[in-house]
Amino acid sequence: MAEFHNAGYKGLYNGETADDIFKRKKLRYREDILDNMNEDELVANLFRINQTKQKLLRDNVQGENNAKNVHYEVGKKVRKAIADIGGMMPEDMPTPKKSLKELEKERKWLESKEKKELEIKQEIGSGSNG
Numbered sequence: 001m002a003e004f005h006n007a008g009y010k011g012l013y014n015g016e017t018a019d020d021i022f023k024r025k026k027l028r029y030r031e032d033i034l035d036n037m038n039e040d041e042l043v044a045n046l047f048r049i050n051q052t053k054q055k056l057l058r059d060n061v062q063g064e065n066n067a068k069n070v071h072y073e074v075g076k077k078v079r080k081a082i083a084d085i086g087g088m089m090p091e092d093m094p095t096p097k098k099s100l101k102e103l104e105k106e107r108k109w110l111e112s113k114e115k116k117e118l119e120i121k122q123e124i125g126s127g128s129n130g
Contacts, residue, residue: 011075
């Protein structure tokens with residue numbers, strides 16, 4: 001699976017592999033590249049992934065090399081569309097300060113904290129009604 005995504009990255013990122021992107025973004029070991037993209041970069045990659053999947057299925061692509069070629073070609077076409085529109089190339093987009101996983105962890109922590117505070121308020125409120 002990684003080989004296929006690598007081919008897609010190469011197409012979208014003008015030849016950069018997943019390792020190149022990983023290093024450029026200065027990610028820690030085992031961090032997910034997709035979790036460390038801003039909204040526009042993530043959307044471009046999700047579009048690339050979805051269109052690749054659709055093309056592989058629609059064209060009934062057989063064989064590993066053919067599948068890698070489709071990943072690469074779709075990545076190049078998404079890159080060309082971004083260039084034609086005048087958008088910022090994915091490799092030029094800033095890496096967010098916090099990954100999606102970090103943001104999700106913070107959101108869950110805040111929800112948990114708010115829930116506990118609400119429970120305390122309800123306990124205090126029900127205690128004064130007795």
